[in-house]
Amino acid sequence: MRRSRAFIPTAKEAPNDATLPSHQFLIRAGFINQQGAGLYNFMPLGKIVLEKIRAIVKEELDSAGCNEVQLSFVTPIGLWDRSGRAETMGKEMLRIKDRHENDFVLSPTNEEAMVELVKNRVTSYKDLPLNLYQINTKFRDEARPRYGLLRGREFLMKDGYSFHASTEDMVREFDLMEVTYKKIFTRLGLDFRVVEADSGAIGGEGSKEFHVLADSGEDTIVVCEACDYGANIETIFDNEQEIDSLNEKSYEELQTQKLSEKCTCGGELSFKKGIEVGHIFQLGDKYSSALEATFSDENGKPKPFEMATFGIGVSRLVAAVIEQNHDENGCIWTKETAPYTVNIMVSNIKDEEQVTLGEELYLKLLGENIEVMFDDRKERFGFKMKDAELIGFPYTVIIGKELANGHVQVYDRKTKEKTEVKIGDIFEKIMELI
RNA sequence: CGGGGUGUAGCUCAGUAUGGUUAGAGUACCUGGUUUGGGACCAGGGGGCCGAAGGUUCGAGUCCUUUCACCCCGACCA
Numbered sequence: 292m293r294r295s296r297a298f299i300p301t302a303k304e305a306p307n308d309a310t311l312p313s314h315q316f317l318i319r320a321g322f323i324n325q326q327g328a329g330l331y332n333f334m335p336l337g338k339i340v341l342e343k344i345r346a347i348v349k350e351e352l353d354s355a356g357c358n359e360v361q362l363s364f365v366t367p368i369g370l371w372d373r374s375g376r377a378e379t380m381g382k383e384m385l386r387i388k389d390r391h392e393n394d395f396v397l398s399p400t401n402e403e404a405m406v407e408l409v410k411n412r413v414t415s416y417k418d419l420p421l422n423l424y425q426i427n428t429k430f431r432d433e434a435r436p437r438y439g440l441l442r443g444r445e446f447l448m449k450d451g452y453s454f455h456a457s458t459e460d461m462v463r464e465f466d467l468m469e470v471t472y473k474k475i476f477t478r479l480g481l482d483f484r485v486v487e488a489d490s491g492a493i494g495g496e497g498s499k500e501f502h503v504l505a506d507s508g509e510d511t512i513v514v515c516e517a518c519d520y521g522a523n524i525e526t527i528f529d530n531e532q533e534i535d536s537l538n539e540k541s542y543e544e545l546q547t548q549k550l551s552e553k554c555t556c557g558g559e560l561s562f563k564k565g566i567e568v569g570h571i572f573q574l575g576d577k578y579s580s581a582l583e584a585t586f587s588d589e590n591g592k593p594k595p596f597e598m599a600t601f602g603i604g605v606s607r608l609v610a611a612v613i614e615q616n617h618d619e620n621g622c623i624w625t626k627e628t629a630p631y632t633v634n635i636m637v638s639n640i641k642d643e644e645q646v647t648l649g650e651e652l653y654l655k656l657l658g659e660n661i662e663v664m665f666d667d668r669k670e671r672f673g674f675k676m677k678d679a680e681l682i683g684f685p686y687t688v689i690i691g692k693e694l695a696n697g698h699v700q701v702y703d704r705k706t707k708e709k710t711e712v713k714i715g716d717i718f719e720k721i722m723e724l725i
Numbered sequence: 726c727g728g729g730g731u732g733u734a735g736c737u738c739a740g741u742a743u744g745g746u747u748a749g750a751g752u753a754c755c756u757g758g759u760u761u762g763g764g765a766c767c768a769g770g771g772g773g774c775c776g777a778a779g780g781u782u783c784g785a786g787u788c789c790u791u792u793c794a795c796c797c798c799g800a801c802c803a
Contacts, residue, residue, distance in 0.1 A: 301764095302735090302753080303736080303764065304736055304737050304752075306736070307731090307738090308796050308797090328794085399803090429803090431803075433801085434800080435798095442803090570803065602803070638761080638762060640761095641761080642761090671760085671762085673761095674763080674764045674765085675764090678764075680763095691762060692761095692762065
């Protein structure tokens, strides 16, 4: 993409209602803009990142044997009446009427719809297990949306549901999804922890949350410094006052506090703040029983499906990556999430030699299918550098005054280091870096 | 849902206590010139129903009423 043709409205100042780094930078760098409370538009850069994360989630799930589907976003209220959630979910479900005055709901989650989809279509134990998922818009009319993409009302979420003939098989799938989720978050370049969680109101036995470690996280978790053990504080303290007081503490305050107990592995336990980006549940037959979704077992007897459910906050991940990877100048995208891997910057657009080399390199990288931005705007060096740092391209090739000595520079966004590279070696250097 | 706050140019904000020429600044944008390695400089220019509706008044951004939107703290919540 040529920068001169791109729609990337960057700004020096963030709107005053953005408080967190991810929120401020994503708006300032032109990734998203706010449409209303908890509602966001994705502009070209934001859309690219969102699609990249979505693609990684899909790839890993598909290779773990899951089936992607897409359920309707608008669902009839009757579906929710049958499970009782029309009542229990209350105002969080946004209700609408069609022209015939019939009631509908903008789906906040899809247990009911997925059970209905499978019911009477999967009728034998021989067809099990089955794991279905979708990556689709959700709407939850939160009492207080906040922090940009971290807690929106409308958001993109991957929700998966598995169906099994036995609890053992459901637990096997649950464990497989834990492994798969770890692969996904590792590929995204995130520092995360899997923590044991309370299953809460949704019911069922096992429940694990995946937290991206970030100072601004809303959740407080306990992690082992030696092994990969982690737990939500709700599972290790029973005293509610203690839990509340821990949740109120800031990241700095928590750092000074140590746990007296040690991990089973012998390592020190400490507190961290986390952003929940994934959650897996062992559901059991709660929904299949309620909706009378059964299969025939080996003896020909009807049994409700054993189920598990798996969620990933896809749009929340866009913000979580930045919450964990940024500095005072802007975004620092990880390798797999960067909207463009390489940014070619021509320092002085009036210098024909610089422009020619820039064009040449740009076309060559395009030919190699490298995601490359070519900053061909008529702006000064400082302006374009600040812009590149704000957006957060992992690498910027600076074609500028060093050209006289036969060099260009490669600027590494993360380390902030500039490396001199001979013109003849630049292509190989880029291929080596990415 | 309880408490607090804010709506004036694309963005950040003055102006509102005490009503009074044609509503301001910075930034962004357009034109011309100078500049060209860290968000440049000079000159000129465009951009506003002062969130909306109603009221008081000779006169309302400013006072009154209603309403809408957004933000923050809390409760709630994946």
